[in-house]
Amino acid sequence: MNARANSTLYEWLTILCMLVAIGALLLELVGFQGARSALAPGTIMAGLPVGNLAPEQAAALLRTAYSAPVELHYIDQTLLLDPAQISLRLDTDAMLAQAETYRTGANFWSAFWDDLWQRPVSGFNVPLALDYSPAQLRTILLDTATRYDLAPAAPVADIGTFNISDGRPGYALDVESSMTVIDMALRVPDNRRAALTIAPVSQVAPTMQTLGQLAQDYVRQAGFDGLLSMVVLDLKTGAELSLNPDVAYAGMSMMKVPILIDTYRRLDADPVLDEITVIEGTIVKSSNVHANILLMELGDGEMQRGAENLTGHMRQLGLQNTFMAGYFDQRDPPPKINTPANQRTDFNTYPDPYMQTTPADMAVLMTGLYQCASNGGGVLPLVFPGQITQAECTAIVDLLKRNDIATLIEAGVPEGSVVAHKHGFSEGDTIGDAGIVFSPAGDYVLVVYLWREGYLEWQRTAPLVANISRMVYTFFNH
CATH class of the missing domain: 1.20.5 (Single alpha-helices involved in coiled-coils or other helix-helix interfaces)
Incomplete structure (x- = not known):
C-alpha cells in the first residue's frame, strides 16, 4: 500500500x-x-548601439545624434553647422531594413536555443546611410571664407625712410579640403567637430609699381611741381618700371654715351693715346670740346656729318627718339627733326632742338652696354656684329664708372658702391642721370629725368634724384 x-x-x-x-x-x-520583434542584440547602427531596441526607438536615437550641430573651428573662431542647413537626411528606413535582414536571417530555433542557454551572440554592424547637399555646404564655406579670410597686406612705402616694407602674409579657407573634413564629422554620432583647413597666403612682395608710387609720392611731398620720368630695369630678371618713359628731353651731356658707343663701333683697334685722352675727356671731364672732336671723327672731319651719322646709327638700334641735329655749343640753327616723342601733345619739355633723347632710349643704351660687357650679348653686337666687341663695351662701362660726381644717382647708394653713369643739366629746366648700379642683391639700370617749366634749381632737385636713387637701391637690397 x-x-x-x-x-x-x-x-x-x-x-x-x-x-x-x-x-x-x-x-x-x-x-x-x-x-x-526588436533589433538583434549587439546591433550597431551608424555607430550607435541599438540592440534590443524597437525600430522606432533606434530611428529616434539616430535622428537625435545626427541632427546635432557640427562644430567648425576656423583658427580661433567656433562656428556651428546645423545639418538642416545642408539638407542632411538619414535613410533610417534603409538602415532598419538591413538590420531586419540580420534578425530574420538567423534560424528561429537555433537563435532560441542560443538565447535559452545565454550564449553570446555576435553583433551586427549596419553602416550609416546619409546624404546631404554638397552645394549648400560649399556655399556656407564660401560665405565663411568671405567673413574670416585675411588677405595679405600690400607692401607699405615709407616716404620718410625711402623703405618699402614687405606686406603682411594672410590666410584663406581651403574649401575643398574643409568639405572633406566636415564630411567626416557629419558621419559620426558624437564628438562632431571639424577643424577647417586654413591655407597660408604668402605676403605680397614689393613690386616695381610700388617703387614707382613711392617715387611719385616722394617728389610730390617734396614740393616738386614739374615732370618726373623714370626707368628702372632689373638686369637679372628683366622686371621693369617705366614712368613717363617716352617723353622727349634735351640730350645734354647724356648724349656723350651714344657718341662713345659710336666711337668704339668705328674703331678697328684699341684707341691710341691721343684718342684715349679725347675719350676720357668726353666722359670723365664731360668736355663738350672733346665730344665735338669725336663727332668730327665720326663725320670724317665734319662735326655736322658726325651728328647725322650718329643719329642714323641710333635709328638702326631702334631708338627713334634719340638724335643729334648738330654738335655741342653750335650756334647755327639746326635742321628740325620730328620724333614720336617730340610730337606728343600731352607732354612738352621744350627739348633742345640740337639733341634729344628719352628715358626709355637711354635705358636701352645702358642695358645694351651692360649686356655686351657682361657676356658679349645684347642689342649692340646684335645690330653691329663685328663692329663692337665685349672688350669695347667693358671699356665704355669702365669709363662711365669714373664719372665720379658724388651726387645724383651716386649720392643715393652706399659708399663704395659701383655706379657707371652719365648725367646732364640743361638750361636750368632739365636734370637727368642714366646709370648702371652694381649692387649686392642684383645689378640694375636707373634713368631719372626731372623737368620743370622755368628755372630748376640744382640745389633743390639734385637731392631729389639722389633720394630716388636711394629708394631704388633699398628696393633691390632690402
Missing part, C-alpha cells in the same frame, strides 16, 4: 516538474518571440 502510494506520488511529481518545465519553456519562448 505504501509502495503504491509512493509510486503514484513520484509520478505526479514528475508530471508536475514536466509541466513546470514546459511552462517555463513556453514563457521563455514567448519572451524570446517578443524580444525577436
Whole structure:
C-alpha cells in the first residue's frame, strides 16, 4: 500500500516538474518571440548601439545624434553647422531594413536555443546611410571664407625712410579640403567637430609699381611741381618700371654715351693715346670740346656729318627718339627733326632742338652696354656684329664708372658702391642721370629725368634724384 502510494506520488511529481518545465519553456519562448520583434542584440547602427531596441526607438536615437550641430573651428573662431542647413537626411528606413535582414536571417530555433542557454551572440554592424547637399555646404564655406579670410597686406612705402616694407602674409579657407573634413564629422554620432583647413597666403612682395608710387609720392611731398620720368630695369630678371618713359628731353651731356658707343663701333683697334685722352675727356671731364672732336671723327672731319651719322646709327638700334641735329655749343640753327616723342601733345619739355633723347632710349643704351660687357650679348653686337666687341663695351662701362660726381644717382647708394653713369643739366629746366648700379642683391639700370617749366634749381632737385636713387637701391637690397 505504501509502495503504491509512493509510486503514484513520484509520478505526479514528475508530471508536475514536466509541466513546470514546459511552462517555463513556453514563457521563455514567448519572451524570446517578443524580444525577436526588436533589433538583434549587439546591433550597431551608424555607430550607435541599438540592440534590443524597437525600430522606432533606434530611428529616434539616430535622428537625435545626427541632427546635432557640427562644430567648425576656423583658427580661433567656433562656428556651428546645423545639418538642416545642408539638407542632411538619414535613410533610417534603409538602415532598419538591413538590420531586419540580420534578425530574420538567423534560424528561429537555433537563435532560441542560443538565447535559452545565454550564449553570446555576435553583433551586427549596419553602416550609416546619409546624404546631404554638397552645394549648400560649399556655399556656407564660401560665405565663411568671405567673413574670416585675411588677405595679405600690400607692401607699405615709407616716404620718410625711402623703405618699402614687405606686406603682411594672410590666410584663406581651403574649401575643398574643409568639405572633406566636415564630411567626416557629419558621419559620426558624437564628438562632431571639424577643424577647417586654413591655407597660408604668402605676403605680397614689393613690386616695381610700388617703387614707382613711392617715387611719385616722394617728389610730390617734396614740393616738386614739374615732370618726373623714370626707368628702372632689373638686369637679372628683366622686371621693369617705366614712368613717363617716352617723353622727349634735351640730350645734354647724356648724349656723350651714344657718341662713345659710336666711337668704339668705328674703331678697328684699341684707341691710341691721343684718342684715349679725347675719350676720357668726353666722359670723365664731360668736355663738350672733346665730344665735338669725336663727332668730327665720326663725320670724317665734319662735326655736322658726325651728328647725322650718329643719329642714323641710333635709328638702326631702334631708338627713334634719340638724335643729334648738330654738335655741342653750335650756334647755327639746326635742321628740325620730328620724333614720336617730340610730337606728343600731352607732354612738352621744350627739348633742345640740337639733341634729344628719352628715358626709355637711354635705358636701352645702358642695358645694351651692360649686356655686351657682361657676356658679349645684347642689342649692340646684335645690330653691329663685328663692329663692337665685349672688350669695347667693358671699356665704355669702365669709363662711365669714373664719372665720379658724388651726387645724383651716386649720392643715393652706399659708399663704395659701383655706379657707371652719365648725367646732364640743361638750361636750368632739365636734370637727368642714366646709370648702371652694381649692387649686392642684383645689378640694375636707373634713368631719372626731372623737368620743370622755368628755372630748376640744382640745389633743390639734385637731392631729389639722389633720394630716388636711394629708394631704388633699398628696393633691390632690402
